[in-house]
Amino acid sequence: MNVLVTGAAGFLxxxxxxxxxxxxxxxxxxxxxxxxxxxxxxxxDPRVDARVGTVADASFARTIVEPDVDVIFHLAAVLSGQSxxxxxxxxxxxxxxxxNLLEASRARNTRPxxxxxxxVAVFGGDLPDEVPEEQVLRxxxxxxxxxxxxxxxxxxxSRRRFIDGIACRLATVAVRPGAPNSALSxxxxxxxxxxxxxxxxxxxxxxxxxxWISSPDVVTGNLIHAARxxxxxxxxxxxxxxxxxxxxxxxxxxxxxxxAGAAARARVRCEIDPHVARVVSTWPxxxxxxxxxxxxxxxxxxxxxxxxxxxxxRRTR
Amino acid sequence: MNVLVTGAAGFLxxxxxxxxxxxxxxxxxxxxxxxxxxxxxxxxDPRVDARVGTVADASFARTIVEPDVDVIFHLAAVLSGQSxxxxxxxxxxxxxxxxNLLEASRARNTRPxxxxxxxVAVFGGDLPDEVPEEQVLRxxxxxxxxxxxxxxxxxxxSRRRFIDGIACRLATVAVRPGAPNSALSxxxxxxxxxxxxxxxxxxxxxxxxxxWISSPDVVTGNLIHAARxxxxxxxxxxxxxxxxxxxxxxxxxxxxxxxAGAAARARVRCEIDPHVARVVSTWPxxxxxxxxxxxxxxxxxxxxxxxxxxxxxRRTR
Numbered sequence: 346m347n348v349l350v351t352g353a354a355g356f357l358x359x360x361x362x363x364x365x366x367x368x369x370x371x372x373x374x375x376x377x378x379x380x381x382x383x384x385x386x387x388x389x390d391p392r393v394d395a396r397v398g399t400v401a402d403a404s405f406a407r408t409i410v411e412p413d414v415d416v417i418f419h420l421a422a423v424l425s426g427q428s429x430x431x432x433x434x435x436x437x438x439x440x441x442x443x444x445n446l447l448e449a450s451r452a453r454n455t456r457p458x459x460x461x462x463x464x465v466a467v468f469g470g471d472l473p474d475e476v477p478e479e480q481v482l483r484x485x486x487x488x489x490x491x492x493x494x495x496x497x498x499x500x501x502x503s504r505r506r507f508i509d510g511i512a513c514r515l516a517t518v519a520v521r522p523g524a525p526n527s528a529l530s531x532x533x534x535x536x537x538x539x540x541x542x543x544x545x546x547x548x549x550x551x552x553x554x555x556x557w558i559s560s561p562d563v564v565t566g567n568l569i570h571a572a573r574x575x576x577x578x579x580x581x582x583x584x585x586x587x588x589x590x591x592x593x594x595x596x597x598x599x600x601x602x603x604x605a606g607a608a609a610r611a612r613v614r615c616e617i618d619p620h621v622a623r624v625v626s627t628w629p630x631x632x633x634x635x636x637x638x639x640x641x642x643x644x645x646x647x648x649x650x651x652x653x654x655x656x657x658x659r660r661t662r
Numbered sequence: 663m664n665v666l667v668t669g670a671a672g673f674l675x676x677x678x679x680x681x682x683x684x685x686x687x688x689x690x691x692x693x694x695x696x697x698x699x700x701x702x703x704x705x706x707d708p709r710v711d712a713r714v715g716t717v718a719d720a721s722f723a724r725t726i727v728e729p730d731v732d733v734i735f736h737l738a739a740v741l742s743g744q745s746x747x748x749x750x751x752x753x754x755x756x757x758x759x760x761x762n763l764l765e766a767s768r769a770r771n772t773r774p775x776x777x778x779x780x781x782v783a784v785f786g787g788d789l790p791d792e793v794p795e796e797q798v799l800r801x802x803x804x805x806x807x808x809x810x811x812x813x814x815x816x817x818x819x820s821r822r823r824f825i826d827g828i829a830c831r832l833a834t835v836a837v838r839p840g841a842p843n844s845a846l847s848x849x850x851x852x853x854x855x856x857x858x859x860x861x862x863x864x865x866x867x868x869x870x871x872x873x874w875i876s877s878p879d880v881v882t883g884n885l886i887h888a889a890r891x892x893x894x895x896x897x898x899x900x901x902x903x904x905x906x907x908x909x910x911x912x913x914x915x916x917x918x919x920x921x922a923g924a925a926a927r928a929r930v931r932c933e934i935d936p937h938v939a940r941v942v943s944t945w946p947x948x949x950x951x952x953x954x955x956x957x958x959x960x961x962x963x964x965x966x967x968x969x970x971x972x973x974x975x976r977r978t979r
Contacts, residue, residue, distance in 0.1 A: 405821050407782075412718050432822065469743070469897065470898065478798065479797065479798050480796065480798055480815070481795065481796050481798055481799065482799065483817070483898075483899070484818075485821070487818060487822075490815075490817070490818040493814055494814050494815070497799070497801070497807050497811050497814075498807075498809050498811070500807070501801075501804060501807040502799070504802070505749065505804075510811065563743055581787065582787065582800065
């Protein structure tokens, strides 16, 4: 199987590539991975061919979609915070970049499986407590708007049989290791990660804000699974609410305290950032993910599992 | 008031311009109308400045959005039949053309009212009998996809305060005079227009197919009204299901017979075109238009009124 991963140097990209190389999750062995990103994918493996460039450049997009590609994981994106700050860049990468890849795929004439990473941020406005897939997309951010447009393009290019697409609406991924990123949801990882590293940090939203999250292991496994779901099982509805669990900062911090004690919990103070709090409040706190579960996508069992997964990862590094 | 109309040589464009010049429907007199289309707008009036070009050309889009424009009626589009046949052209005009106009408007820094003509074809897939505005957009045509994307762009550019947008989901306009056009719904007018002209014609869909229609007078009045609805009344939901009435070809033909006799009715035979029938069956037969009615948009009273409006127009020409 020949694979293209965009956003290959990013957090999810590197994990997806490692899982593909490991092969445990995939029935079809990977022979080659084109790993594209704006910085070089650091994975050293003879099967990985790192390419540096932006999908916003149509000619770069054409070079990375090779004639024999079977599966494309399109994970590259300008995240929510940066998309709000840099409107044009957000559209160029998140909309035009996706269209460039779709056009490059169409030109290959081989209908590759195209796994697109979408987001809960496609939803917004007045929402029911649990958002169904039949809910209109009324995004309240540039990021969510661009992802909603890209979902429509993925569906249309699939209907035209240019690609074999699937759009996975990912929950907020927590706990991400490393430094804060440019997502407005970055704090969701930060309020666990920083205290465990002995650092003080801030929760910028009210502690009872509902958040829809998934752990890195679950999201990675679900993206790999998305490459294998048969198109016929999707019944023409290519955008899927991936599973998640509903938490609040309060529930996350209670879990942190159970795992690491009151001193860790005490390192997080709540200090509302009106911009972040406003945007995060437009995102759904829960999706109806029953279809995804029927299609074999998985979910975390509890917030304690999510925290434990991160703590275990720290110990093995 | 300075106005730009795109699609100005088209059926709706010329009617909107005539209504604006007439002034009866508008409290604010029109001082100037830039009338842009791929062929010259034929209206001879010193206030009308006809421009020939395509909105798909970004530099043309910049020249027609003048610094002092107050209202933009963006009606130019590649219609449903042609968008299915010419995929690239459809995206270039319906998506890129809209974005070009939005960018040109943004550059003016004056937040013009931007009236965008959308369509029932943004909906598709499994639909309730009466489609609410909360329904997910799952278009089953290239035309519907492009219009759904354009709706998202209009909402986002408005949220960013680059424009003051409103997206009007028009019903199928019937009865259109003149020749058949490249819309797959063209027959909806044809089954009334051709018999009244003494011509035989074909209905390509089952006679009990639900159709959501509005007369030209109602649609024209509603587009003019859309320029005046205060943004605050939209409450951030800029895409509106405009009013219509539900008919079927059978009901339309019964009305034709009442207006013009059994001989006129007998000129229409049903001969299913699988492509047209399939696409038309994906469109909703009724929209929940209660919000539009509350906002002051109007609807036809009956199919007989729709037929009578067309018959009266024929007599005065």
